[in-house]
Amino acid sequence: MLENKKGDNFSEWYSEIIKKAELADLRYNVQGFLVHRWWSTFIMKKMFEMYKKEFERTGHKEVMFPLLIPKSNFVKEADHAEGFGAQVFWVTEAGTRHKKLEEPLGIRPTSETAMYTMYSYWIRSWRDLPFKRYQEANVYRYEPTTRPFLRGREFFFLEAHNVFETKEEAEAQILEDMEMSKNVLYKELGMPFLGFKRPQWDKFAGSVYTCAADTLSPDGRALQQPSSHFYGQNFSKAFGIKFKDEKKKDKYGWQTTYGPAPWRFMASIISIHGDNKGLILPFSLAPYQIVIIPIFFKGKEKGVLKECKKVAKLLKKYRVHIDDRPEYTAGSKYHDWEIKGVPVRIEIGPQDIKKKQAVVVRRDTSKKHAIKQKDLLKHIKKLEKEILDTLRTRAEKNLKQNIRSANTYSELKNKIRKGGFIKVNFCSIDLNGEKCAEKIKEELQAEVRGERIDKREKIKPGSKCVICGKKASHVVYIAKQY
Amino acid sequence: MLENKKGDNFSEWYSEIIKKAELADLRYNVQGFLVHRWWSTFIMKKMFEMYKKEFERTGHKEVMFPLLIPKSNFVKEADHAEGFGAQVFWVTEAGTRHKKLEEPLGIRPTSETAMYTMYSYWIRSWRDLPFKRYQEANVYRYEPTTRPFLRGREFFFLEAHNVFETKEEAEAQILEDMEMSKNVLYKELGMPFLGFKRPQWDKFAGSVYTCAADTLSPDGRALQQPSSHFYGQNFSKAFGIKFKDEKKKDKYGWQTTYGPAPWRFMASIISIHGDNKGLILPFSLAPYQIVIIPIFFKGKEKGVLKECKKVAKLLKKYRVHIDDRPEYTAGSKYHDWEIKGVPVRIEIGPQDIKKKQAVVVRRDTSKKHAIKQKDLLKHIKKLEKEILDTLRTRAEKNLKQNIRSANTYSELKNKIRKGGFIKVNFCSIDLNGEKCAEKIKEELQAEVRGERIDKREKIKPGSKCVICGKKASHVVYIAKQY
Numbered sequence: 001m002l003e004n005k006k007g008d009n010f011s012e013w014y015s016e017i018i019k020k021a022e023l024a025d026l027r028y029n030v031q032g033f034l035v036h037r038w039w040s041t042f043i044m045k046k047m048f049e050m051y052k053k054e055f056e057r058t059g060h061k062e063v064m065f066p067l068l069i070p071k072s073n074f075v076k077e078a079d080h081a082e083g084f085g086a087q088v089f090w091v092t093e094a095g096t097r098h099k100k101l102e103e104p105l106g107i108r109p110t111s112e113t114a115m116y117t118m119y120s121y122w123i124r125s126w127r128d129l130p131f132k133r134y135q136e137a138n139v140y141r142y143e144p145t146t147r148p149f150l151r152g153r154e155f156f157f158l159e160a161h162n163v164f165e166t167k168e169e170a171e172a173q174i175l176e177d178m179e180m181s182k183n184v185l186y187k188e189l190g191m192p193f194l195g196f197k198r199p200q201w202d203k204f205a206g207s208v209y210t211c212a213a214d215t216l217s218p219d220g221r222a223l224q225q226p227s228s229h230f231y232g233q234n235f236s237k238a239f240g241i242k243f244k245d246e247k248k249k250d251k252y253g254w255q256t257t258y259g260p261a262p263w264r265f266m267a268s269i270i271s272i273h274g275d276n277k278g279l280i281l282p283f284s285l286a287p288y289q290i291v292i293i294p295i296f297f298k299g300k301e302k303g304v305l306k307e308c309k310k311v312a313k314l315l316k317k318y319r320v321h322i323d324d325r326p327e328y329t330a331g332s333k334y335h336d337w338e339i340k341g342v343p344v345r346i347e348i349g350p351q352d353i354k355k356k357q358a359v360v361v362r363r364d365t366s367k368k369h370a371i372k373q374k375d376l377l378k379h380i381k382k383l384e385k386e387i388l389d390t391l392r393t394r395a396e397k398n399l400k401q402n403i404r405s406a407n408t409y410s411e412l413k414n415k416i417r418k419g420g421f422i423k424v425n426f427c428s429i430d431l432n433g434e435k436c437a438e439k440i441k442e443e444l445q446a447e448v449r450g451e452r453i454d455k456r457e458k459i460k461p462g463s464k465c466v467i468c469g470k471k472a473s474h475v476v477y478i479a480k481q482y
Numbered sequence: 483m484l485e486n487k488k489g490d491n492f493s494e495w496y497s498e499i500i501k502k503a504e505l506a507d508l509r510y511n512v513q514g515f516l517v518h519r520w521w522s523t524f525i526m527k528k529m530f531e532m533y534k535k536e537f538e539r540t541g542h543k544e545v546m547f548p549l550l551i552p553k554s555n556f557v558k559e560a561d562h563a564e565g566f567g568a569q570v571f572w573v574t575e576a577g578t579r580h581k582k583l584e585e586p587l588g589i590r591p592t593s594e595t596a597m598y599t600m601y602s603y604w605i606r607s608w609r610d611l612p613f614k615r616y617q618e619a620n621v622y623r624y625e626p627t628t629r630p631f632l633r634g635r636e637f638f639f640l641e642a643h644n645v646f647e648t649k650e651e652a653e654a655q656i657l658e659d660m661e662m663s664k665n666v667l668y669k670e671l672g673m674p675f676l677g678f679k680r681p682q683w684d685k686f687a688g689s690v691y692t693c694a695a696d697t698l699s700p701d702g703r704a705l706q707q708p709s710s711h712f713y714g715q716n717f718s719k720a721f722g723i724k725f726k727d728e729k730k731k732d733k734y735g736w737q738t739t740y741g742p743a744p745w746r747f748m749a750s751i752i753s754i755h756g757d758n759k760g761l762i763l764p765f766s767l768a769p770y771q772i773v774i775i776p777i778f779f780k781g782k783e784k785g786v787l788k789e790c791k792k793v794a795k796l797l798k799k800y801r802v803h804i805d806d807r808p809e810y811t812a813g814s815k816y817h818d819w820e821i822k823g824v825p826v827r828i829e830i831g832p833q834d835i836k837k838k839q840a841v842v843v844r845r846d847t848s849k850k851h852a853i854k855q856k857d858l859l860k861h862i863k864k865l866e867k868e869i870l871d872t873l874r875t876r877a878e879k880n881l882k883q884n885i886r887s888a889n890t891y892s893e894l895k896n897k898i899r900k901g902g903f904i905k906v907n908f909c910s911i912d913l914n915g916e917k918c919a920e921k922i923k924e925e926l927q928a929e930v931r932g933e934r935i936d937k938r939e940k941i942k943p944g945s946k947c948v949i950c951g952k953k954a955s956h957v958v959y960i961a962k963q964y
Contacts, residue, residue: 025600029555030587033548035600038615041546064523066515066636067549067589067620068571073511085578089550091589092574094624096567098586105512107549107573107589118507118517127809133520138549142576154548327609 001335005276010219017270018148021279021340032146032153039340040266042287044156047262048136050188050284051158054180060132060160065114067137068105073113077238083205084109087141089153107140112206112257115161116239123253126165126245130173131253134160149270150223150482155263163241163253170230170254174211177228177258178454181213184260185225188284190392191215191268192399193225194421194477195454199429199437202450204257208232211453214479215268216399220419222449222479223268226260272395279341280363282388288321290380291337293330295349307353311346314376338363343387344380364390403477409466412478416444421479425472427465433474436467440478449477483817487758492701499752500630503761503822514628514635521822522748524769526638529744530618532670532766533640536662542614542642547596549619550587555595559720565687566591569623571635589622594688594739597643598721605735608647608727612655613735616642631752632705632964637745645723645735652712652736656693659710659740660936663695666742667707670766672874673697673750674881675707676903676959677936681911683919684932686739690714693935696961697750698881702901704931704961705750708742754877761823762845764873765866770803772862773819775812777831789835793828796858820845825869826862846872885959891948894960898928903961907954909947915956918949922960931959 002020004013018024023040036044055062068091075081088106093099108114115133123131139157146152160177164170178195185191193213203210204227212227235241236252245251273280283289292312294304305324312320321342323333330347337345347359358376361368364387371379402420406412415422427433429451437448451457451474463472484502486495500506505522518526537544550573557563570588575581590596597615605613621639628634642659646652660677667673675695685692686709694709717723718734727733755762765771774794776786787806794802805815812829819827829841840858843850846869853861884902888894897904909915911933919930933939933956945954 025603027603028548028596028600029552030548030550033550035548036546038543038545041544041617044546045544061520062523062527063520064518064526064638066510066512066517067622068512068515068636070511088576089573089587090575090580091571093572093586094570098572104575104580105571114510118510121507121509127807135523140549154550156546325609 002276002278002339006218006274010217010271013274013276014271015148017274017279017339023266023270024148026148030153032143034148034152034154039287043269043281043285044262044266046285047184047189047265048156048158050184051180051260051262052136054183055134055158055160058132058176058180059130060134060162063133063135064137065108065111065118065135067108069108069111069114071104071106073117074106076113077206077235079234080112080206087143089140089142108137109139109141110259111135111137111139111159112161112235116235116241119161119163119253120240120242123163123241123243125243129163129165129243129253130169131163132160133162134158134258149263149267152263155261157259157261157263160258162256162258163236164256165243165245165251165254167232167254170232170256173256173258174228174230175453177226177256178211178213180258181226181260182454185213185215185265185268186392188282189265189269190282190388190395191265191272192392192396194399194403194449195452196450196477197429197453198450199433199448199476200431201434201437202447204229206231206234208234212450214421214449215272216402216420216479217268217271217482218398219271220402220480222421222447222481223264224481225264225268226258228256228258231255231257272398273391274341277335278339280391281341281343282391283318283343283384284388286341286343287319288337288340288342289318289384290315290320290344290346291333291342292320292322292346292348293333294322294324295330295347295352297350300350303353304348304350308348311348311358311373311376314373315380318380344383362387406466412466413444416446416478416480419480421449421477423475423477424466425459425463426474426476427468427470427472429474429476433465436465439467444478446478446480449479449481451476484758484760484821488700488756492699492753495756495758496753497630499756499761499821505748505752506630508630512635514625516630516634516636521769525751525763525767526744526748528767529666529671529747530638530640532666533662533742533744534618536665537616537640537642540614540658540662541612542616542644545615545617546619547590547593547600547617549590551590551593551596553586553588555599556588558595559688559717561716562594562688569625571622571624590619591621591623592741593617593619593621593641594643594717598717598723601643601645601735602722602724605645605723605725607725611645611647611725611735612651613645614642615644616640616740629964631745631749634745637743639741639743639745642740644738644740645718646738647725647727647733647736649714649736652714652738655738655740656710656712657935659708659738660693660695662740663708663742664936667695667697667747667750668874670764671747671751672764672870672877673747673754674874674878676881676885676931677934678932678959679911679935680932681915681919681930681958682913683916684929686711688713688716690716694932696903696931697754698884698902698961699750699753699964700880701753702884702962704903704929704963705746705753706963707746707750708740710738710740713737713739754880755873756823759817760821762873763823763825764870765800765825766870768823768825769801770819770822770824771800771866772797772802772826772828773815773824774802774804774828774830775815776804776806777812777829777834779832782832785835786830786832790830793830793840793855793858796855797862800862826865844869888948894948895926898926898960898962901962903931903959905957905959906948907941907945908956908958909950909952909954911956911958915947918947921949926960928960928962931961931963933958
């Protein structure tokens with residue numbers, strides 16, 4: 001059992017799971033750099049696989065660009081350089097005598113400035129477009145404060161960088177990105193989110209606008225998950241990404257990027273699905289999907305273990321582990337695998353052997369059923385779907401309960417204290433709305449997350465901004481954030 | 483067709499393939515850092531998958547350690563620090579104002595010194611052993627000269643780091659590593675190699691001894707592929723990796739590492755399997771396994787394309803691409819896909835439609851067969867195996883022809899000119915044989931690759947060293963190398 005409770009002290013509970021489920025070790029001697037143990041590495045690699053399928057389905061091809069980016073590349077797009085400058089680690093020396101390099105090389109915080117010079121070589125004609133590429137790459141950001149799986153100096157990242165002939169095609173990509181987020185986060189991992197177009201003051205450095213998926217953490221804060229950026233022609237002009245159209249006229253490409261971070265998905269998996277016993281994993285992510293615990297009685301150990309192996313063989317299409325550690329009690333084994341989030345536990349003792357059954361325990365509901373061995377495979381298959389459904393339904397219910405509306409500033413002030421998303425009428429998500437957003441930030445420590453793009457929400461004529469009282473032009477959501 | 487011939491000017495041929503098969507782009511503006519395009523990224527990721535299976539089969543678990551290693555970690559094992567010091571890139575600054583870091587951070591050239599402090603925390607008891615972990619990680623080495631896929635400053639790497647209770651178990655791991663090399667390189671990729679125990683003067687920095695697989699390049703040089711290192715207790719003593727044995731006595735762990743580099747496998751794939759038309763890929767690696775070329779006749783384009791799609795559907799279990807680019811001739815398409823090494827080409831024209839057939843062309847033999855559509859799937863399945871077998875058989879024949887024996891120094895001198903491996907009697911692969919090895923290096927520009935570990939080759943009593951004439955204690959192989 002965990003020492004901390006999710007509902008009482010969320011932050012300590014979160015840290016305790018990371019340690020006890022052996023997700024990461026924080027004792028590595030460089031600040032903000034985690035050692036990822038097997039359990040979390042396995043989970044994140046499964047997330048990469050899910051995205052690989054999505055990228056393939058949508059015509060993205062995988063590439064691999066260098067880790068190091070010369071300083072001169074960085075400065076080509078001015079806003080981007082300004083936005084990321086503070087976050088770059090610089091390689092300045094090499095070799096035994098620490099020989100000074102001719103030019104400082106930045107470790108990629110993101111790869112726009114590594115990739116786009118090459119794009120300008122590769123893209124020549126409208127026939128080369130759309131040009132859709134992605135890479136699986138860790139990125140590095142010199143963050144002042146760090147928190148495991150939330151904000152780090154090194155994290156697991158995927159980045160897609162696309163070029164299109166027209167503005168319309170590029171903007172359609174932003175919606176396709178949102179669909180990929182839905183397929184992975186919602187459908188495969190059971191994590192619902194809200195899709196937003198961010199206000200202008202909160203866009204990615206160098207973009208025209210940014211869209212992102214926000215999940216809701218149990219402490220009532222929004223957590224940004226994959227984001228997409230519409231670059232317009234900002235980077236293509238800075239890097240010379242031109243093509244000849246069908247009439248042989250030179251044009252600049254229209255660009256977008258999409259950046260899902262499996263590292264950060266971990267944070268949502270832990271906090272949304274986890275409970276007071278620990279992590280809860282869907283089958284798709286679990287390194288062990290089923291753990292079999294032999295219930296030993298003196299003199300019957302051999303027979304029980306033999307039966308466990310028989311059942312494991314029966315279930316061999318799953319990732320099954322038999323926990324036969326002799327020095328631990330069955331009870332302490334239950335706790336270990338509950339903390340690690342294994343979706344199904346199977347207990348087998350001498351009584352079960354007699355009855356040709358096994359006791360199956362679901363991690364999500366703790367429900368226990370004795371199942372005849374002949375029905376076991378079918379039962380597990382059913383659970384595979386049911387557990388994911390339960391996790392998704394729970395998370396969805398929680399998200400819905402935490403979306404509330406406010407018609408006045410004092411109502412907003414009251415409701416935001418409890419956390420969640422507060423829906424309000426707002427003057428503008430263009431730069432002229434920034435002053436109202438600053439008031440929200442200063443007085444309520446909350447942020448304007450933007451207007452929904454996964455759902456149409458038209459403003460009613462005559463609506464006023466809850467902050468300044470001027471004409472409201474957007475329905476926006478306000479939340480505290482990570 | 484390529485401009486260079488493999489047999490005439492191998493080096494230019496190699497470079498031409500890298501460019502024209504779109505494997506890598508060398509125009510990135512940091513020396514020794516390549517941009518890996520889709521074609522090579524796909525191939526290397528498939529190699530990673532093959533290794534993942536091997537590591538799983540042999541009980542290795544995946545982890546992920548940080549990219550950056552503090553300088554103080556590096557110096558803990560003195561030989562290792564000395565051996566790798568010259569190759570480290572140092573991060574010394576971060577942020578907009580290039581703030582100096584407290585301690586220089588090295589970018590991993592290999593991860594011993596990142597991992598072993600954590601191992602000392604994790605390993606407590608004999609029950610934790612064997613402890614087998616691996617990571618998929620690019621490594622960085624400040625090499626003075628670089629060559630694509632042969633010697634680079636950034637390359638795709640896998641590293642396994644294992645700890646055992648006993649010396650015997652650790653040494654058995656070295657053989658298991660060799661078996662993994664065989665399963666991937668020889669069985670799956672058709673690349674034969676010789677397995678060596680390297681001489682003492684050629685071991686990995688910090689190891690007791692090193693073993694490695696050498697493939698043979700068509701220019702007669704040996705190319706080192708995966709290597710394994712037996713560390714004894716060198717690192718476990720430096721990093722305090724101790725465990726309590728069954729009698730509760732403190733013991734130091736016995737360690738090994740294994741490092742296959744898919745990046746370097748690319749070099750062998752290109753050079754061993756490639757021919758004057760370009761790359762040749764086995765089905766397992768090919769991004770497109772089959773390319774269908776519609777043979778267009780005026781007015782019949784639509785019908786031909788429809789038939790191509792029908793055939794593609796028939797073969798949907800394979801990675802099939804229809805090259806329908808209207809602006810290219812069928813002939814130029816053939817060349818494009820030959821350069822890229824696609825194992826099977828299918829041509830479909832109006833005549834073939836009439837006969838309900840397709841023309842199937844093998845990349846490895848250029849043989850062409852008209853196959854009835856109903857037999858197509860079966861035929862391709864057969865080719866999948868046959869093409870790999872042909873590639874392996876060819877490579878094996880070439881390797882065998884290039885292993886020769888020499889009984890005297892002048893014979894060695896003569897034979898080494900033609901390249902390949904020359905088998906000789908040699909005084910010693912311990913440090914007292916180094917002088918003879920230096921003579922070989924200086925006078926013949928060749929190296930002692932070591933004694934075979936994949937095959938027992940006992941020295942005959944009374945044999946003399948071909949260099950110094952003293953008592954020979956090892957049969958070794960000598961070759962020019964990369």
